[in-house]
Amino acid sequence: MKLKESLFTRRKFLNWSLTASLAALFGTAVGPVWRFVFPGEVGPEPTEVELKDFPELLPGTGKLFKFGRHPAIMIRTPDGKLKSFTAVCTHFECTVQYKKDTNQIWCACHNGFYDTNGKVVSGPPPRPLEEYDVAVEKDKIIVSRRGVPKGEKPKEKA
């Protein structure tokens, strides 16, 4: 049966088509723009770094080095132990430093203190610093993340 009048006028059809086309145009632009603006995977962070020519640390001193894309800290405690942690404060991600006078790791941004096991002593940091394993070999120091089995660790030489 043919209707006497159309339910959908030509004007309405054209308006809908134009709106849908514009929506589709903007819709298809969102994805590419999003992917362009937000950096994708730039590869996983290495779980192990080899430090060659790393300076000899005296007891009660610390030094920063690069662990993949973030800074890490190596300290030699007053009793001679070599320890390493991420140097990224768990509060607001400032870079921490070793404080000889108190034998603590200190973040100057909001006055957060960690002990030489990475545990929070005082201040606002919510979590301890991640500690790395340190292995001293003949001419290099290998620093690696804990809990990653040997052989599965992507290496990075520094």
Next chain:
Amino acid sequence: MINLKNWFYERTGIEAILDFLRKKQVPDHKYTFWYYPGSILLILIGVQIITGCLLLLYYKPTIETAYESVSFITKYLPFGSFLRSLHAWSSDLIIAIAFIHMFSTFLLKSYRPPRELIWISGTFLMFILLTFGFSGYLLPWNELSLFATSVGTQIAGSMPIIGKYLLLFLRGGEYISGDTLTRFFALHVIILPLILLALAAVHVLLIQHHGMSVPPSVESSPAKKKDIPFYPDFLLYDAVNGLFVFSGLVILALFLPKELGIKADLLAPAPAGIKPEWYFLFMFETLKLIPSMVLSFEGKQLGVMIFALGAVFLICIPFLDRWSAKNKRSPLFTLIGFGILIYIFVMTAISYLGE
């Protein structure tokens, strides 16, 4: 000979705008003083555009060259240090005057209907101005600005749901790097200026449409108020104010030039005494004072949530203050306004005194 003026007027239709300005009236009463900060802001934004364009002729936005190029501007270029100081001091003044403008309109309840959108666009302008200051602070790539940016982007990153994306967007990656600098540069010199100009246009046009707001206490007794012409009376006041502020700005830039500090090093620890620009100090101090854990929440996330809710509250004020909307007295919102002001003052003072 063709009359150039008439030729131009006929082709642009500018006569209508001039006619509007000639007929425009501005209310004159005991609170008229609080109308001035808005136009001073427009003048200072003009100063920022001019000095910013000049600095752009030499600034190089990479981590290898940014600090050196700013150092070159300040040390070797004629009037370089003056221009940079003018730009930096002007940004400080803009934020200070924007705070005055915002709180004066808040306390005078200028957001009453039908001016809700003027308030909302103004609040967003305030956020844009703060982002301008935040992004510009990093551009010289010095030690203090690097860690202020690290903390600032983490604050954004601690927001629920959108935080992760906001952090990646601002930093251009997980950590601060050269990509962060180029992003901040793009934000500071093109993205934010476009948004600012568009929003400011909306703000000013809405004010032209509705006229200046008159405080409820004046509106209720017409005897306390008269109108003065915008041109030339009010414009002359604006010109005199602008001259005073600009002279003050020149004096500040000449006698208190901005220091450049030490070049940022991505592998250096945060220095002692790290702090953001003065207008973020109240937030910085709050985050310092909140304990690491509050009940089952991380202290920093709680702090950031409170500030985010504070921002939403500011935007929504015209819809929350139902008393002012009915032209009644609204002591609660006056109290809230003063409360926020006192909080900002006290926290900033604690931050300065705690050094």
